[in-house]
Amino acid sequence: MKGHITCTICPVGCRISVKKDGNEYVIEGNKCARGKQYAIDELINPTRILTTSIKVNGGACELASVRTSGPIELSIIREKMKEIKQISVDAPVSVGQVIVKDIDGKGVSLVATREVPQHTTGR
Amino acid sequence: MQIVVIGGGICGSLILRKLSTLRNVSAVLVEAKCDLGQGVTKANSAIVHGGYDDPHGTVRAPLCVKGNALFTDLCEELNVPFKRTGSLVVARDNPDEIKQLQELLENGEKNGARGLRIIDKDELRKIEPNLSKDYEHALHCSSAGITEPWMIAIAAANIARMNGARVITGDPVTGCNISDGCVEDIILESGTRIPADCVINATGVHYNEVASIFGVVTPTVKLRKGQYILLDKLAGGMIRSIIFPTPSEEGKGKLVLPTVDRGVLLGPTSEKLDSYTPDDVATSDKGLRDVMNAADSLVPGISRNNWIIKSFAGLRPDTDERDFFIKADDRVKNFITVGAIRSPGLTAAPAIAELVVDEMIPQILEFSAEPKDRIVTRLPKTEKINELPFKEIARMIDDDPLHGKIVCQCNEVSEREIINAIREGARTIDGVKFRTRAGFGRCQGSFCGWRIAQILSRELGTELSEVKLNEKNTWILNGKVRP
């Protein structure tokens, strides 16, 4: 297996190549040691924190911003976006409220990051 | 008697206003665009000219001088800003340019222009300390001024409607019925048929096109594009008059002038279009650079980057004769074209309205100039929050809290002012912008744009995604992120 990644640990953004040679990884292109592990992790299993919006029913705002509580696999992001687009939550919504427990099957939840009080009439 | 005005620019609207005051006249205006004053009327220098530049003997010369004199009362009645800032045609110390000033002075005096004087270097420096020291002589005209042209069209149409006139927008004329050398009715794109005893063609750059729908031949329009750059209020402190270079073959030249809301306008270029492309209001790299260079030669340093807010272009309809074409047709006898209204069209507009309604129409139709019983001649005087002292605003808020909700910070426009504009006819973002100046300031709507859209959707009872920028196909937003 092999590939290239751009390291994001510092502004240089080294373009690092990773090759698997038997049981070892051959890393080239990193200008410092931190890039080495980053490159391996990023190539084998890149993960990202997903931030997006969820529909709120009866809220002062139609949307609540949400985040994954930790990084999830980059490869499942599009699928998770599809799921998130289908669901909604009722107001009020509080910061930190769990919207979807264990969204990735590995213990990461989707939590609200914006407080949305209930919609009051006569806005 | 039903008189139909085609074209809701400044000429058409002022004509409509006069017609709307007459007994036995039913006045109708049809405008192709979705709002009034959005063609030539909104994309010019907004100058009320002194009348010294039009060659003596042209049609436009006396109309300009007459219009200039009518402007104070006109703007007072319509509650539109008009400031007689004075203008300067500045010349370097060379015999050719000095001679030009003298010629303009003489021509102006022949035309009856008022307030003309040639001034010397000292007085010039006093009036305009930031003018380039290259210029040592100037023709000063105290009767020249600046205004807000689209507001004249909008306000005039508002008064006309109050007097019972009918205004149709967003519906171009596509056909007509003519019988015995007279127009019987006009047909709009929507299929609406409007009977007409007399038709006025006041359609800006489209006068040829529209005339030909009626089988009327008019002098071929030669379009000229003018590109402009608008500067922030911070630039306003650098000049007080309208500053012209000495004129050239192409026209009055690229100017530096104040705007009524204390900004500065630079331009225009004067570019002949090779063919009839009335929708081409694109700016160009070269045009904008020429405008900036010309401005800097008049007022060094004025076109600095931080002050530039926007650029735009407008078209002017001209002819080879370089004069207005205001005539009733020989063959279609009840069709009057108000055509080739190039510079000084804005200034001449009130005089043109008098000419058409008081002199030309009576030669075609038998009507009495008797006014209706109850007519509105002036709009109530309202002042913009932006122009009021703090204590006065505080008082207004006590009566109306929505005056305390400032939506456009750059120009201090309250939610109440925006709601009023919508109730008076604004249907789009530009409709609100042109009536209130919300979104016209230095942030160009980057902070308040969404709020103006929201207020429009609320007041008009439509979805946010149905709000338009100006014309029919100018949608702003797509569907919902989370439907």
Add this chain to the structure above:
Amino acid sequence: MKNTKTDVLVVGGGAGGMAAAVSAAKEGAHVILLEREDAVGGVLNQCIHNGFGLQFYQQELTGPEFSHKLEYELRERDVHVVCGSYVRHIDFSSNSAYVISPSGGEKITAGAIVIATGARERPFGALLIPGDRPAGIFPAGLAQRYVNLENHLPGNRALILGSGDIGLIMARRLTLEGMEVVAVVERMPYPGGLTRNVVQCLEDFGIPLLLSNTVTSVRGNGRLKSVEVSEVDEQFNPISGKARSFEVDTLVLSAGLIPQVEDYVRDLDTDPVNKGLSVSNTCETSARGIFAAGNNVAVFDLVDYVAAEGWIAGRHAAFHALGNAGQSQRIPVVRKGMVGVLVPNMVDPNEHLRIYLRLKAPMDKGKVIVRELEIEKDFVYGVPSEMLQLVVNKDKLDKIRDLERLTVEVLS
């Protein structure tokens, strides 16, 4: 018309203003915080992505979460927050602000004022891009507002001009919500935002980054139809023959931020490079008792810095208002070498010195030198988009008390 007195008045309820208000209240001042929107938070409310708070809160937060924490502290410390208020005018001779809100006109006189009015986006009009004036052109922040708060997409197919962080963030956001982002176009030969954002916003989604390119015209009669993009030379002039057209209905602009200081230029000094209000390390401006922090001083890259500066501003505003301000000194700071944006512009040796600077151009390696303090800090791989920070304890500042200036220099 109401007449109100307070110790500290803070104008602007974004990150800088909120931090200033909390900090001033902590020092015992009575604080009024004025915010023009309906809620505090400023742009944090719409920056729903993460990357905030690593320094200020030692946590990685999204914008709304960062704002939420400051809001909590505002409540805890009884800061009087007034939303929907517009400051029409500040009279610096009497430290009074004339404020308009739906409840009326109010004159607020304060012992000290903190101005935290942030920055605005450079609008399309200021770019002088030739062509038509169709609908469909959005400054990135406005597009972000529509997508993240007003629940509407700006279009179907977009091109983004400018690779600053907001442009990169929006490239990802629009893509996640189903729009097609055809490219991000950047006139410099290097990206304007963090590398992390180039990877996580563009590379993750296969969005091309066209460096040394810019938009040379926009076309559309009504709604945007296409934009022309061309490669440019070092003076940003289009290179002939290197143009191409993209059919898009949406153009998102990330063309830079402008500190909002126009209302104050007559009364307060500004720095010509930062384009914002000149301040000392106590965040005091050229006028006594008037403080400023955040993007109206200089465009910062991290909200953490803005909050930290706001914190200092609030503290010193409180000192001033409560009569506890010491004798202040203002030693001018001078730039040398590759120093671009630099904060502060003056130094008071009685307060810690936090220097923030941006390089004029990318540098593989270099050092920041403050000669008079005998301080040198090396760095590698510096880029203008990432500020360098230097903190000097006030103990070390005694030796500069009698100096005429302080020099901050960057050499390679």
